Amino acid sequence: MHLAYSYTWLFCLTFYGWYCINLTGSRIIIEIDSSSSETDSRPPNRMYCKDQKENGDETDIDCGGSRCPKSVFAEEKNALETEESCVDYMKNQDETDVDCGGTKCPKCRDTKNCTACYDCISGICRNNMCIPNDHCLNKITDNDETDIDCGGLQCPKCGDMKNCNVSADCINGSCINHKCIPAESCTDNVKNQDETDVDCGGTICTKCGSSKSCTQASDCSSGYCDSNHVCSNPTVATTPANPTTPSPAVSVTTSVSTSNYYGTESISLRPSTILSNVIIVVTVQKTVGAKWTGMFNNFPGGSMTESHDDNGAQVTYTWRSTGGLSIGSVGGSYTATAQFDLIGTAQPTTGDTYNVTITTDNGQTSTQLGHF
Template sequence: MLTSSSWMWIALFCLCLAVQIDSKSKPSASGVALLETPSSKAAGSHCVDRLQNQDESDIDCGGETCPKCENGSACDGDRDCLTNTCRKKKCVPFESCADNIKNQDETDIDCGGLKCPACTDLKMCKEHRDCNSALCERKRCSIVESCEDHVKNQDESDVDCGGVKCPRCALGRRCKAECDCISDSCKNKTCVVAESCLDGIKNQEETDIDCGGDRCAKCEDLKKCNNDCDCISGLCENNQCASSFQGNETSAESSTVTTVDSVSTTSTNWTTILSRESTTTATWMTTSINTSIISTNGTDTPLNRTSASRTTTTTTTPSAVLLNGTCISKSIVWKGYTWCLRDDVNSGSGYYPSLSFEFKYSNGYSYIGSNEYKTDNVWIDHKGLLHLRIINTSDIWSSAALYTTDRFTFGTFQWQIEGSLNALDPKVVLSLYTSISLTVDTMRTNEVNIEFARWGLNPLMSPNLFYNIWPAKNNESKTGSSFFYNNKNIYTTQRFIWSSESVAFKSISGFRNDDADTVQSWQSSSDFSIAVPQESAPVHMNLRIFHSSNSDCFPSDGKPVEVIIHDFIYHPPKPSAGLMLTYKMLLIILLTMFSVFCTSTMQNS
């Protein structure tokens, strides 16, 4: 058993041991004790002699025993330097992505490589991942190619325009082909004003100014021609269009009848549509005169043209009128449909009195506004595009109108149009619609209409886009809406979707089959569902002149107008989900019955 003195000696020994341990530890400036090593004991002997000796990398620094070296001192490795950074045997500042030095694995100053952020455009790179744009070309970070990067790249013909991906170029910009230009005309690698059939210049393949050839309308009498196809009369003599009237007509009142595939040469009874539901019947007696016919393949074949004198007191050459699915006047085949071309000379003088009236949507009154529709104002060019124009010929302004022999009902109707629809002359009207009648009056029914018009008013004060629905019955009120349309894109898509209960309209910037870039839209309300048109109707297109008297039947600026229709499509409505389910169930039942029948037949055999 330990005595008290023994315990005293033990306590004294522990105290001495504690003092010994404390004396071997040296607190650092931060308060962290650093254990003294045998080498550090000897640091004072050679790390302050101003000589480079032992394992020092520079004078009195580096190595295992001396302090680390400052920047600029010699070093053998990172551990010799205060910054832990030894490059080319020299201590250098600590490498970072913000030291304004190209170091580490950077591809350019403070960027690229695995440690630093990706580099901006035009900086050095080795791989795509070194660049913000993820595009490293020729060891430089490249700008992401787009049509808005202010750089001529991709397949652009000029900066941000032309080629397959970017919009067409404006006048004066560089081009490689016609399709690079808004004007569709590239000359000497520069976009120029397009050669057209309204530029007052004999160009393209025209045989005379703005007529003849494959692109433009046929020429009038006395104009230059190369063959009969260049002339309205169908007669080209000595390179000049000759009159087809040789004095053998018995009446000054006559009509040219041209149909697709055949010309009727027998007496025909037909009914014209007049305003307020009134009708009259005329009988046509035909005699043969030389002419040509538009065939379904678009070629001209010499046939007989018919001249007719009628047994009615009406004094106007008749318009193209739907007659058992054919046309009285000239027709064309476009986008898979046969279209009758209106040819109303002096319309409004009695034969089609309703054609003299247009309905003013803004305040609901009628006014006189006759238009002369000529078949020459509608044609298909060599690219298959449909042209409508208003033009002055011999001081007479004429318009364009056509409609289908087919009748359409519920579905999607879509036009893709080229033209400045936001800047049409205040007296010019473009109509795209379905209607059961050729008449235009306040008693219209069963019509769905997209119309661009200002009705002669100041462009800054009036709407210029109208969506209209004329009801199924004339005792119902029409509905619609109007908008100020200011889309400057000359390429637009106009569409309406007609169902049994509503009609939805959309005007879209660019040529699109979806709803992206919709500029304006409107849909009829549920309150109008009982009045929505139900009858099938032809599709119509009109480009005409608004005016209130015979003395002002011309555009207010006195210039011709042309609109190009690139495409028209009609899609029937899709079957409902319920109907599709019914079809599927019926198909399953039929297949099951067929399988049972086959099995039974095989067993019996």
């Protein structure tokens, strides 16, 4: 393409192609030769690749195109988009979990998936999971453990109902039938403490029911422990000190007064002879929340001691004569009364019991018991 019609002199420069400039007077005429098919072997002028501008055929400022350097960031981005790696947040290649495991990526942390030991930092792969190399934290029973991660000589002691071999394997220090059982209590299904039968009797647990073992009347909910040391429920039991001597004639009667918020249960004795010893026990069940509020008697002043016990299931009232007691005559009556508060429901007294043991001045002893 020729744009000049006259010229005085000509010089040519190479930029993107051959540019020939004719100068005639004050006019500038440019002649561009684009028809040449020859390859320019001279090095390109790349000054514009450093001018902090996007020009020429650059694809970004001073990079890209046919003359300027390629974009390093573009290459990296392209690689991330097209090539699998250990930092792509995906489980690919031969990884066993995301970006770990296999032959190319770093080993996996604990709890990550694995197929072999070399996939794991800990070097232990169990059930396709990396587990700690501390055997007390690997969620399996191994080494000398008696249960999962507990027991034995190296791991912590085991909790209740975990497997054990000896008491030292258990937190509570009690291993029975290869199980760590709770510390001694009234609900451990074991006859321990001072219980007379499993979880009943004694001074700590509730009284025992019928057919349970006992050592004394207070071990039994019926208030009677027979000669075979078994709790039973007779209406009257008489045990004379001298079998050839008739039982003393002592009349025992009961009375009850109860409302939704208050109640009393009384035992009255009417002996026909002199008594040297008297023990009266009244047991009030706490099925509707009975609460001890008091107890009293009309025996001669100072001749009876009073005590009570609340074990959470029942309240036991006890009157016991002091030494040197000498009471009773035909027509005389002596009463002991148990007093309690309620929380809105009348006491179902059929479950409450009494036990009266008396001894005459000639050493004859008898016991009467029953229900209110």
